[in-house]
Amino acid sequence: MIELELNINDAQALLRHCSDHQPDSDDFRENARLREALEDLASAINNAMSHTRSGETSTVVIEPLLLAAAVAVFGDEAIAVLWLSKPLNVLGNKRPLDVSVEDALELIAQLEHGMVT
Structure with a gap:
């Protein structure tokens, strides 16, 4: 799996x-392989952009205690919400929003102490 962090302009250009x-x-x-790879990449970018757009227009309810804990760690609400919304390997590729509040708070506590397991 390859993960890219692109702003919307870079994603659209790619x-x-x-x-x-x-x-x-x-x-x-080789042309066929490259064409297929480019089509797969375009599809992945379209999917990512559609999720981003839908995420921006929909309302996500975040447990206030969880949001406060994430903001305390990251120092910024927007960064905290982004982190809570991103799948993490340590959670089996689930988002902190998709696991129990207790599990997400435990992970945040581990981050605070620098001991993520």
């Missing part, structure tokens, strides 16, 4: 490149 670029090597099979 999406345009994936859509517009046509592989042009002398190897037909």
Whole structure:
């Protein structure tokens, strides 16, 4: 899995490149592989952008205690909400918002003490 952090402008530029670029090597099979990879990348970018857009327009209810704990660690509400909304390996690729409040608070406590397990 490859994870990229792109702002919306960079994501749109990369999406345009994936859509517009046509592989042009002398190897037909290589062209097909590159074309498929670009299509997969474009699809992933579209999916990520649609989730971002829907996330921006929908209302997510966050337990106030959980939000306060995350803000205390990260020092900023927007960063805390972003962290709470991002799948984490330590949670089995679930978001802190998708696990129990107790489990999310335990993870935040581990972060505060620098001992994430």
